[in-house]
Amino acid sequence: MNLLTPWSGFFLLIGIVPPLLLMYFLKLRRRTLPISSTLLWFTSTEDLQANSPFQRLRRNLLLLLQLVVLLLLVLAVMQPRMEGRGGAGGRTVLMIDRSGSMAATDGDQTGRSRLEVARERARDAVDRLHPGGLFASGDGETMILSFDEDAEILQPFTDSRVQLLEAIDRIEGSHGRSLIQEALQLARVYSINTNPDDPEAPQLTPADLELFSDGRLQDLDDQVLRGESLTFHRIGSDDPDNMAVMQLAAERPWDRPSMIEVFVSIGNFGMQSSKVDVQLSVDGQVRSIQELDMPTSSSDGPGRRSLVFSPFELARGAVIEVALIREDDLPVDDSAVLVVPPQRPLSVVIVSDGRQLLSRILNGFGLASLDVYTPAQWRERPPEQSWDVVVFDNVSAEGIPGVPTLSIGKAPKTDVLRPYGLQLESQVSLEAEARHPIMRHVETGSLYVQKTQALQPDESVEVLLTGTRNPLIMAWERGRVPHVHVAFDPVESNWPYEPGFVAFLYNTVDWLGHSNAAVVEGQxxxxxxxxxxxxxxxxxxxxxxxxxxxxxxxxxxxxxxxxxxxxxxxxxxxxxxxxxxxxxxxxVRFPAESESIIEPVESIMIGQEEVQATQGGVKGYVPMWPWAIAAALIMLMFEWWIWNARVGGQQPRAIMDRSRSS
Amino acid sequence: MSVYGEGESPRSVEDLLGSALMSRLNRLDVLSRKVFSGKIHGERRSRRRGQSVDFADYRPYAAGDDLRFVDWNIYARLETLFLKLFMEEEDLSLAIAVDTSPSMDWGGPNKLGFCKRLAMSLGYIGLVNQHRVSLFGFDGDGVSQLNSIRGRSRTREMANWLIDLSPGSSPGLETGMKSIAQGRRGRGVLVVLSDFLEPDGYDAGLRYLAGSGDDVFCLQVLAPEELDPGSQGLSGDVRLRDVETGQDCEITVTPALLRRYRENLDAYCSQLRDWCTRRGIGNLSIGTDVDMEVLLVEYLRRQGLLQ
Structure with missing residues (x-):
């Protein structure tokens, strides 16, 4: 048994008992009445006082009873409570983990989810803490709080059993990660401060925290208990079985942009190795199923296998889903989806002095729009006008920040190229970066360049084609925006007569225009x-x-x-x-790296304190103050009976005996 | 107990005995359960044969007897001389002892005042019927007395004596009874008016009277506040101070305590009555709020003290 408010009772004790003793020992101020004879009055009162050989004891018995009544009242003020099934004193915070791992269906033997079991245990806790009835109801308050990455107070501190149960029923599962920091902060703020909105409000003693979780909390290392007592209620089976789609990605092959290639990473978090069928669906239609042998998990992490589905034609947009064809304890991580947008036609502007070579070639690319501006028009272009690619055809490049550019001939004004003013003549290509998307299908072996501007690119510039005297084609990024420069005017080379020139233009416009266009969107x-x-x-x-x-x-x-x-x-x-x-x-991605690990832990380390999982329910405390009040009332009745027995209710035997004896 | 305190004491003959009551008392007489020898010829039948008109008995004639009392009718029938004997009528000695202890000077109506009026009434009855009336006042200070008055003409003298009778400073039932019993010459009717609330008990004092040969009546006079203190306003936490001993008794008035007091009072009065009965002493407990005429005409006649 402990006392919730011992000091209140102590101060009450020292404030009331001495006056009681003083009053008891002080004589009552009475009015004096003359009477013919006190003989009968003495005998009447003596009858009540003298019928026991322990007269003095009986007189003091009243004081003793009064003291007992007083002590019982003081005890009630101290709010004694005993551990057991029944109400609790103090403040309790029920923290219910609703993260992704709590969706595992190994909560109990019937296949209920861990969250459902957590809710049930929380309801049991409310039953223990607030069973109802005067002699069993708790005088404490309870708060309901659920958390994943964020914490939510579903019910602030209250002693209303109905509200608490309703709050527990409102808990919805999520697929988020388990982060307890915000939950701890909220519990701390609400349990220590009487008024969370007022920092000057008086502080209370920390609350009892009851955590219902599988213990897979990601941020325990950063937490520390500040006087709170934490009880960890472990939920989940000992050896859960779970495989998860850990990563899902898609790309369009650079040489086949209308096709798409899907990459999958599968993880086995269980202790048994097994085969799993991985199913690829496009817009709900099954396209492929592959079988994987999944290794078991180890101390290094889950057993992982990666899988690449063969590229398939998908120029349009689609929803790609990869699912594991098996049943395990956590279904939510058995599939993942991607939204692949259709290829987007580009809008291009050519800034040129009137040459029509590039415009005629680009017209054949199926662009969304192709504008041709003179340098003067370019300088006076409407500010709201935008394009996916700007092509500078041997004019001084003054691009739009954030828009990819292709500059041909004259070097753009940028510090990454550093032209040094020499006109280099008569060179051929020496080495091409054929793996770069721009250079695919671009044959440069027969390229001859009459004149080239001498440039000294810095390290950030990737040289895609190197001539015999200096770099001929270069690419670089500025602010994640790609730019390509051709250091010679094609007119002064034999490139326009080569098929690789058109391929280069197509590749460059496509690469620049789709460089920031995600293969996957809406993720x-x-x-x-x-x-x-x-x-x-x-x-x-x-x-x-x-x-x-x-x-x-x-x-x-x-x-x-x-x-x-x-x-x-x-x-x-x-x-x-x-x-x-x-x-x-x-x-929306499932945080498989953290939430697919569903094996519940036996203990959690919070700060330097290890909290072992408890097997029992929430500690309940039976409030003892109503019993103390009841005992005080009984003692009061007993005292009244004693007093009444002293004052009246017996036969006047003493007088008769005395008269006879005389 | 708002009425607790001293009451009014009679200050005149009219206070003691009103004319209306006086006229009704003229028809009453003191009745003695015993027959006493009087000192002078009176209006009361004597044990001795005498010259009254009441026939008593016959006896054979003896030489020297007064021939006037021979019953000649019997002599005519039996030819034997029988002498008719007649009851002798003598006077009666009526003694009234009034307790003047401090406890009697209390109550509303005042117990001593009530006793004075009762003594006046009884004494008046005695005087009217040519009895020898003696009055005693006794307390711890001693006994005062008005000795052997006779005849209606002494009424005022008796009244004045009663008016002058003042309460003493201490109780004295035992000494008073002893003094009265030893000081009385001749026997008669002795009426004791007292509350008999003696700290040392009443039996020691009354024992002197029980053996005196008098026809003793103990009239216990109690105030309403003594008979039913609860209805007279006694409540709360009070300190009761005994007017005789000065002793304090602190009580908290509760129904249970009042009930216990009533039971004790009843037991006390009952025990006094039993004690007196066993010793041939008449006894009656009366309250001072009782009507004097009712008391005299009904209660005391029923008790055999008056006729």
Missing amino acids: SDLGQMLRFMVPGDQEEVTLRRPDGSTKSLVVDSEGMAGWGPLALSGLHVLEIDGPIEGFQYRS
């Missing part, structure tokens, strides 16, 4: 926000989440709809109805 991480551009005048759109649930999103005045923070991994589909129907896809 987000948990915790982020999704933003959709909604065409038309739609006011409301529907978002279908990976678990099948739908949410209505309101489209703002700028035609944007948003949703987040993201809690579930997988494919989010925005369904647009109305005149402009359509779908927009976003894939």
